[in-house]
Amino acid sequence: MALVGPSPLLDNPFATVLGDLREERSATVSFPPGETRFSLARTRRFNDDPLPLLLEAYERFGPVFTLRLFHGNVVFMIGPAANHYMTVSHAANFTWRESHMRELVGLMGDGLLTIDGDFHRRSRLAMLPGFHRERILASVDVMVQETERALDQLAPGERFDLYTWTRRLALRIAMRALFGLDPDGAAARSVDAAGLFEQALSFFTSEAALRMFRGPLTPWARMQQAARSLDELIYSEISSRRGSGERGEDILSLLLDAHDEDGSTLTDLQIRDEVMTLMFAGHDTTTSTVAFMFYELAHHPEVVGRLLAEQDAELAGGGAGGRPNPAQLMSGELAELEMVFDETLRKYPPAWVGPRRSVEAFEFAGCTVPGRAFVNYSSWVSHHLPEVFPEPDRFLPERFTPEAKAALPKGAYVPFGGGSRTCIGMRFGQLEIRTIATLLLSRFTLSLPEDFQLEIRQMPTISPKRGLPMIVRSRPPRETQSLRSSMSSVHRG
Numbered sequence: 001m002a003l004v005g006p007s008p009l010l011d012n013p014f015a016t017v018l019g020d021l022r023e024e025r026s027a028t029v030s031f032p033p034g035e036t037r038f039s040l041a042r043t044r045r046f047n048d049d050p051l052p053l054l055l056e057a058y059e060r061f062g063p064v065f066t067l068r069l070f071h072g073n074v075v076f077m078i079g080p081a082a083n084h085y086m087t088v089s090h091a092a093n094f095t096w097r098e099s100h101m102r103e104l105v106g107l108m109g110d111g112l113l114t115i116d117g118d119f120h121r122r123s124r125l126a127m128l129p130g131f132h133r134e135r136i137l138a139s140v141d142v143m144v145q146e147t148e149r150a151l152d153q154l155a156p157g158e159r160f161d162l163y164t165w166t167r168r169l170a171l172r173i174a175m176r177a178l179f180g181l182d183p184d185g186a187a188a189r190s191v192d193a194a195g196l197f198e199q200a201l202s203f204f205t206s207e208a209a210l211r212m213f214r215g216p217l218t219p220w221a222r223m224q225q226a227a228r229s230l231d232e233l234i235y236s237e238i239s240s241r242r243g244s245g246e247r248g249e250d251i252l253s254l255l256l257d258a259h260d261e262d263g264s265t266l267t268d269l270q271i272r273d274e275v276m277t278l279m280f281a282g283h284d285t286t287t288s289t290v291a292f293m294f295y296e297l298a299h300h301p302e303v304v305g306r307l308l309a310e311q312d313a314e315l316a317g318g319g320a321g322g323r324p325n326p327a328q329l330m331s332g333e334l335a336e337l338e339m340v341f342d343e344t345l346r347k348y349p350p351a352w353v354g355p356r357r358s359v360e361a362f363e364f365a366g367c368t369v370p371g372r373a374f375v376n377y378s379s380w381v382s383h384h385l386p387e388v389f390p391e392p393d394r395f396l397p398e399r400f401t402p403e404a405k406a407a408l409p410k411g412a413y414v415p416f417g418g419g420s421r422t423c424i425g426m427r428f429g430q431l432e433i434r435t436i437a438t439l440l441l442s443r444f445t446l447s448l449p450e451d452f453q454l455e456i457r458q459m460p461t462i463s464p465k466r467g468l469p470m471i472v473r474s475r476p477p478r479e480t481q482s483l484r485s486s487m488s489s490v491h492r493g
């Protein structure tokens with residue numbers, strides 16, 4: 001049987017909203033306690049700054065609560081047990097496609113992230129070989145080359161936007177390593193993929209009411225415009241590969257040759273949807289993580305000292321310009337860097353909310369939740385519970401020593417989700433972030449302009465709202481560094 005995707009979602013947002021309201025009214029069990037009266041202020045607050053709102057609701061109502069947002073009730077399930085329930089033990093009772101983030105289907109189509117059930121399971125199986133350890137390890141050369149190329153554009157004393165810089169870098173890496181696409185070839189050069197993704201994703205930060213309209217000049221039209229330009233790039237690569245028969249080790253080659261038990265292959269549209277999904281998921285999260293990591297490092301010179309001392313000791317050649325080897329990057333054996341990475345993903349997990357819709361009514365922590373309800377888990381909120389991560393607002397990489405990490409309760413730390421929908425690109429993303437961070441630190445130290453205030457944009461992933469301006473400085477020479485790190489370990493001791 002061929003891989004056949006789901007039927008299209010309703011194209012009329014007003015009809016969709018009516019359908020949601022009808023389903024909410026026909027619920028056969030009550031919603032969990034919470035704020036269930038319409039409030040524009042609450043909806044705005046959720047759009048602008050959801051973390052404190054959700055933490056307050058958790059304090060008042062416990063691990064499962066309801067907030068009326070936009071036009072309807074949304075249930076949140078927070079904390080280790082809730083994360084485990086939704087992603088692992090009862091994952092089959094939740095779908096992604098009709099969740100409150102269903103508008104992403106308008107950009108990505110029916111790629112892995114937004115599909116469910118048997119279609120999801122089989123699509124994932126078809127793509128898994130592209131994410132095997134050896135395949136990922138083979139991408140390290142591209143990651144190193146591209147990062148060094150991007151670093152060559154920076155010079156001490158300069159000010160640049162780290163967020164935009166990383167987005168461009170991560171997209172070039174994704175194009176080359178995942179799809180075998182030449183970012184300097186004629187087709188790729190004719191589109192500004194990073195700019196187009198910015199344009200497409202700005203749909204999700206526009207006013208909820210404006211997102212309902214579909215005519216010209218609407219946020220939706222801008223998103224569609226950007227998607228069509230990205231499509232041209234993807235379709236031209238598909239057609240040129242189909243025409244030439246050329247194949248590589250990349251995921252596009254894998255998708256072009258994937259076939260079912262009955263021999264049927266994927267259509268161009270199915271391949272386009274997977275490529276678009278991977279391009280989006282494969283660069284956006286990485287970009288935010290690098291940006292938040294260096295934002296925190298700029299506030300914690302003592303942590304930078306430890307990272308540089310680790311580089312001096314562990315990287316081939318040591319000191320400034322010391323080079324990591326692929327095995328070091330893949331295994332995460334640079335222990336200080338690993339703790340910084342884990343703590344960054346605790347404090348700022350880019351894919352901060354796991355949007356779902358319940359299939360059947362269920363009971364959790366003594367509360368009932370209706371079937372067909374919007375239900376979300378949230379790593380960001382769960383990672384800020386003081387009973388699980390004391391002093392959650394502080395950036396403390398030492399929370400993630402291997403022993404402390406192993407002692408965390410099941411479901412407590414879920415930056416990559418869990419169960420059958422665990423991030424398929426986790427190893428790729430980890431390798432990429434370690435590579436970018438290691439090479440950046442080995443060449444430069446970054447600091448923030450004094451007047452910079454971090455504001456976070458939350459949709460569809462969390463990222464610095466207005467980019468991340470950084471000032472480039474040379475990496476301190478080895479002697480100063482060793483002195484600083486020995487002082488900081490005395491301090492720690």
Ligand code: HEM
Nearest residue numbers: 112113281282285286351354415416417421423424425429
């Ligand atoms: C720091 C980097 C990354 C983080 C924190 C991250 C996080 C996540 C999370 C939390 C999910 C699950 C969402 C849910 O439960 O609704 C997810 C799914 C996914 N991620 Fe990532 N991701 C990262 C990098 C990547 C990369 C590099 C790729 C592609 C190369 C990728 C591709 C995907 C895909 C396709 C899915 C859907 C998987 C499925 O449903 O089967 N991600 N990611």
